[in-house]
Amino acid sequence: AVVSTQSGHYGRDRKEEEKNNVLMDYLVATTIVEGVTAAEMADVFHSKELKLKWDHTIEADKLLETLDEHCAVYHQILKRVWPTAQRDMVYASHKQQLEGEEIHPTWIVCNVSCEHPSTPEGTSGYTRATIEVVLYCQTICDKPNPTSRSDIKCKVTYSASVNPGGWAPSAAVRAISQREYPKFLKKISSFTIDHVKKSPIKF
Numbered sequence: 001a002v003v004s005t006q007s008g009h010y011g012r013d014r015k016e017e018e019k020n021n022v023l024m025d026y027l028v029a030t031t032i033v034e035g036v037t038a039a040e041m042a043d044v045f046h047s048k049e050l051k052l053k054w055d056h057t058i059e060a061d062k063l064l065e066t067l068d069e070h071c072a073v074y075h076q077i078l079k080r081v082w083p084t085a086q087r088d089m090v091y092a093s094h095k096q097q098l099e100g101e102e103i104h105p106t107w108i109v110c111n112v113s114c115e116h117p118s119t120p121e122g123t124s125g126y127t128r129a130t131i132e133v134v135l136y137c138q139t140i141c142d143k144p145n146p147t148s149r150s151d152i153k154c155k156v157t158y159s160a161s162v163n164p165g166g167w168a169p170s171a172a173v174r175a176i177s178q179r180e181y182p183k184f185l186k187k188i189s190s191f192t193i194d195h196v197k198k199s200p201i202k203f
Contacts, residue, residue: 035149038137042107054191088126
């Protein structure tokens with residue numbers, strides 16, 4: 001099933017598919033965030049320290065390995081959603097500036113599940129979920145050389161493919177998807193606006 005919704009600056013397309021009696025969730029969502037740039041949105045989404053301040057679905061987030069200044073591997077424990085088992089994830093997070101013809105750079109952050117020898121699946125006491133997540137950020141300017149945050153905005157495209165890794169009630173997966181994805185984009189948007197409002201504009 002594919003579900004499309006549109007509300008103000010927020011749009012969402014969601015698809016669900018059942019594999020081995022597990023409901024898979026696929027989503028693409030877009031939003032416009034006023035007063036921030038692509039680089040600033042990407043920084044907030046990629047930062048481990050900042051993530052814990054706005055993403056309240058996370059119980060714990062541990063850095064396992066730093067691969068370079070823009071890429072690291074994390075072990076994340078999610079808060080339990082009754083009546084399902086508590087989930088964890090091991091994933092690599094990579095932030096990159098994309099080359100293009102735009103005046104101001106486009107930024108992308110990719111979070112992709114992986115394996116790491118420090119936290120093998122089945123040894124942590126949690127059900128291991130897997131993800132493929134992309135945050136694609138484009139700066140939109142009302143003026144060629146913006147000097148005020150009122151002249152800039154960021155178009156965000158968020159795509160996510162989530163496998164809960166084990167049994168979860170279909171109704172619960174749908175309810176969480178419908179509730180949490182819009183809440184997620186609203187939270188990161190409002191947090192980023194507040195986080196950068198007194199800082200110099202970063203492109």
